């Protein structure tokens with residue numbers, strides 16, 4: 001790890017000349033929070049998918065801008081209401097983050113809200129968006145409205161009624177339209193954040209990207225492939241546990257064994273697929289991701305295990321890191 005003093009550029013006896021702080025990315029599921037964090041970091045740290053509720057826990061992503069400061073992003077699960085214990089734990093995690101940061105970025109999906117307003121201009125915001133706004137009302141730190149997915153709008157002016165609706169319900173210190181997927185306006189987003197976080201020395205070493213262990217990241221890469229390659233309730237009934245994560249330096253190899261927990265026998269069958277085809281595809285694609293990320297060859301073994309109703313069981317939720 002490098003010495004952080006490079007950035008500790010204090011004026012004589014005065015305030016630090018750099019800025020640093022924690023920035024929460026919050027919003028409904030599927031609005032692009034994880035995609036945005038990855039876009040800023042320039043690395044695929046958090047998993048993403050077109051299915052809602054992809055992120056289940058808080059993920060720290062550290063972005064250091066040499067000489068200027070450090071933004072410590074907290075990617076959070078989508079805020080939503082649910083009767084399921086796993087989902088309630090996810091939303092609780094997101095809401096807790098609101099109280100632990102220096103800035104809150106409220107992300108919305110421009111295309112989804114514009115489509116809804118087009119159907120009925122007098123319409124309220126989607127119910128889940130209302131819920132997010134209610135929660136944001138409790139926040140005392142600066143709030144930034146991030147209007148994501150603007151690449152999906154035929155005409156950028158379409159965001160005006162959306163801004164009107166949202167600012168009528170909440171107050172924001174800044175509004176930043178952008179496209180996380182296309183990478184547009186990300187620089188302005190970073191500048192706005194750097195101007196809004198407190199004057200402070202870096203909170204983490206300059207070369208640090210996350211506080212998450214490699215084991216966690218490996219488990220997430222497997223879960224991402226399951227999100228992408230299975231349907232219906234299967235992706236929502238899966239937890240991945242890394243049982244073995246061993247470096248074999250002589251061979252420049254990582255040996256990883258993972259257990260994929262599902263809730264029912266039928267889900268196990270779906271996950272494995274005919275002749276083991278689906279599980280093989282999940283394993284191959286996850287292994288490639290791991291090799292890219294860890295910069296080493298990976299030997300990956302996967303096993304599927306049925307843990308009945310684990311999504312409702314506090315002991316298992318805790319064991320898998322969700323409660």
Ligand SMILES: Nc1nc2c(ncn2[C@@H]2O[C@H](COP(=O)(O)OP(=O)(O)OP(=O)(O)O)[C@@H](O)[C@H]2O)c(=O)[nH]1
Nearest residue numbers: 029030031032033034035050053054055078180181
């Ligand atoms: N067209 C377009 N798609 C985007 C953009 N940003 C994100 N997406 C897509 O939106 C989907 C959801 O992205 P995620 O980053 O997983 O969303 P999230 O808010 O983290 O979702 P949860 O973790 O489920 O709460 C993915 O299919 C992304 O590729 C964007 O700027 N434009």
Ligand SMILES: [Mg+2]
Nearest residue numbers: 033034054055
């Ligand atoms: Mg996410």
